Amino acid sequence: MKERSVNAEMTERPWVEKYRPRRLDEIVNQKKAIEQVKAWIEDWLSGRARRKVLILAGPPGVGKTTTVYALAREYGFDVVELNASDERTYEKLERFIQAAYTMDILGKRRKLIFLDEADNMEPSGAKEVAKLIKKARNPVIMSANHYWEIPKELRSNALIVQYKHLTQRDIVKGLSRILRAEGLSVPRDLLYEIAKHASGDMRAAINDLQTIVTGGIEDAADVLAYRDVEKSVFQALAQIFSTDNAKRAKFATLGVDMMPSDLLLWIDENVPYSYYRPEDIARAYEALSRADIYLARAQRTGNYSLWKYATDMMTAGVAVAGIKRKGFVKIFPPQTIKLLAQSKEERTLRNSIVKKIMKEMHMAKIEALETLHYLRVIFENDAETAAHITVFLDLSEKEVEFLAGDSERARTIWGKSMNVEKKLKEAGRLEVSVRAGAKKAEEKIRKEEKESREAEEISEEELEKAEKEIEALEKPREKKTEKGKQATLFDFLGKKK
Numbered sequence: 001m002k003e004r005s006v007n008a009e010m011t012e013r014p015w016v017e018k019y020r021p022r023r024l025d026e027i028v029n030q031k032k033a034i035e036q037v038k039a040w041i042e043d044w045l046s047g048r049a050r051r052k053v054l055i056l057a058g059p060p061g062v063g064k065t066t067t068v069y070a071l072a073r074e075y076g077f078d079v080v081e082l083n084a085s086d087e088r089t090y091e092k093l094e095r096f097i098q099a100a101y102t103m104d105i106l107g108k109r110r111k112l113i114f115l116d117e118a119d120n121m122e123p124s125g126a127k128e129v130a131k132l133i134k135k136a137r138n139p140v141i142m143s144a145n146h147y148w149e150i151p152k153e154l155r156s157n158a159l160i161v162q163y164k165h166l167t168q169r170d171i172v173k174g175l176s177r178i179l180r181a182e183g184l185s186v187p188r189d190l191l192y193e194i195a196k197h198a199s200g201d202m203r204a205a206i207n208d209l210q211t212i213v214t215g216g217i218e219d220a221a222d223v224l225a226y227r228d229v230e231k232s233v234f235q236a237l238a239q240i241f242s243t244d245n246a247k248r249a250k251f252a253t254l255g256v257d258m259m260p261s262d263l264l265l266w267i268d269e270n271v272p273y274s275y276y277r278p279e280d281i282a283r284a285y286e287a288l289s290r291a292d293i294y295l296a297r298a299q300r301t302g303n304y305s306l307w308k309y310a311t312d313m314m315t316a317g318v319a320v321a322g323i324k325r326k327g328f329v330k331i332f333p334p335q336t337i338k339l340l341a342q343s344k345e346e347r348t349l350r351n352s353i354v355k356k357i358m359k360e361m362h363m364a365k366i367e368a369l370e371t372l373h374y375l376r377v378i379f380e381n382d383a384e385t386a387a388h389i390t391v392f393l394d395l396s397e398k399e400v401e402f403l404a405g406d407s408e409r410a411r412t413i414w415g416k417s418m419n420v421e422k423k424l425k426e427a428g429r430l431e432v433s434v435r436a437g438a439k440k441a442e443e444k445i446r447k448e449e450k451e452s453r454e455a456e457e458i459s460e461e462e463l464e465k466a467e468k469e470i471e472a473l474e475k476p477r478e479k480k481t482e483k484g485k486q487a488t489l490f491d492f493l494g495k496k497k
Contacts, residue, residue, distance in 0.1 A: 014328040015210045016203050019178050024070045027063045028202065029170045036161045037067055041075055044139050051159045053133055053140045055118065057147035058163030061201030064143040068114050077112035077139070111138050118142035119149035120251075127153045171195035171205045178206065184213060204235065211330055233258060233266055234331045240267065240319050241274040241329060249319035250312060260307050261295055264288060264314050265334040271318065274329050280322025287317025349402040356393045379403040379413060387416035391424070 043049040056064040072079045130153040172191045198205035239252035271284045294310035357368040379386040401410035
């Protein structure tokens with residue numbers, strides 16, 4: 001990538017807005033849909049339109065909203081948009097449409113009514129809303145991801161234009177245009193990787209590209225890995241931190257395939273990047289704190305209906321906490337998750353060693369954890385003693401490396417431990433390993449105890465004879481038991497050669 005400082009415009013203004021196509025012919029690979037849109041608006045302007053309402057349907061990020069604003073620019077309309085956060089009731093729409101018509105009469109330019117995300121419209125009163133739109137004296141355009149989820153009363157009187165899913169090639173073409181305008185370049189393979197993870201969503205691809213260019217290509221793998229979430233958590237958080245409407249914030253996370261506890265970590269990480277006033281940050285964290293309490297109670301009591309209240313606090317509660325930063329705000333994955341992932345192997349090794357210390361040295365866990373620190377000092381400074389401890393605790397190579405803190409030192413200790421084990425085997429003090437020898441001794445003791453219990457069940461006629469045999473065998477058995485006694489760490493350290 002060409003090296004240059006990131007300018008203020010790049011960091012303050014989202015590329016999805018900065019490079020939104022201004023003309024219909026600039027929209028990527030939607031030629032058929034654009035022709036239908038043009039024919040509809042021209043029929044409406046000439047008074048020949050049979051249907052006053054146009055529905056633009058298709059997956060997210062294929063150019064539906066862009067079409068509306070490019071159309072308005074080319075045909076001389078001002079767009080009056082009903083945002084997704086507004087109520088879709090009859091009363092609200094009535095005031096909205098009437099206001100648009102009044103502005104049309106008094107203003108210098110005609111008004112185009114745009115209802116975004118119409119598939120989320122309240123189904124109650126759909127017939128009345130349909131009658132109201134039919135009487136509207138302005139062109140009405142709706143957009144929806146799934147047109148069949150729009151109430152039937154509205155769908156039946158509208159022209160539906162279907163937008164197709166964008167291919168990887170389409171998205172790479174759009175991304176390349178932006179890079180040329182910015183005077184930047186990234187590897188072609190990375191552009192295709194961004195396009196692949198965007199799943200046909202141009203808006204998501206542009207956001208990912210800006211995030212990668214802003215943060216550095218070295219972070220590309222992390223950014224794209226999180227894009228694999230069914231609904232991008234980046235998109236959900238962007239919606240939460242860009243609105244002060246509680247309802248919209250609550251709906252932002254509906255499609256995110258993530259547990260509430262994980263989502264809380266994401267929001268917690270990004271609060272300081274979205275708010276800048278200390279009092280607003282404090283209010284946001286207060287909402288997160290309450291959400292955390294609900295999650296803990298749900299886990300403790302099994303009453304998972306509390307998740308709803310936790311989600312409300314971490315979405316709506318955070319969204320209305322105060323005044324947010326203006327412009328593009330980069331969303332960061334939680335450092336807690338990254339650190340836990342990176343330290344997973346290390347924590348597994350530590351826990352394994354602690355368990356071995358607890359078993360072989362007969363310690364409680366807290367004592368074993370303290371002993372672990374002393375063992376690290378030994379492994380870092382005394383390879384000979386570390387080798388004997390390795391055999392005594394039956395440590396693996398990875399566990400030795402964890403304690404030694406250095407791969408070269410760990411190989412030295414491991415080699416010495418092999419020699420210690422070999423000498424113990426030759427001396428008859430270690431058959432396979434210390435653990436195996438101790439286990440064999442325990443098996444002998446259990447076998448003798450079993451024989452003793454069986455002896456109690458013999459008949460009275462044989463009792464006297466059995467007692468004599470037991471007395472005769474008593475001394476050899478004591479010797480066997482003494483020979484199978486489990487070795488201790490001090491035995492190992494005292495018998496070093």
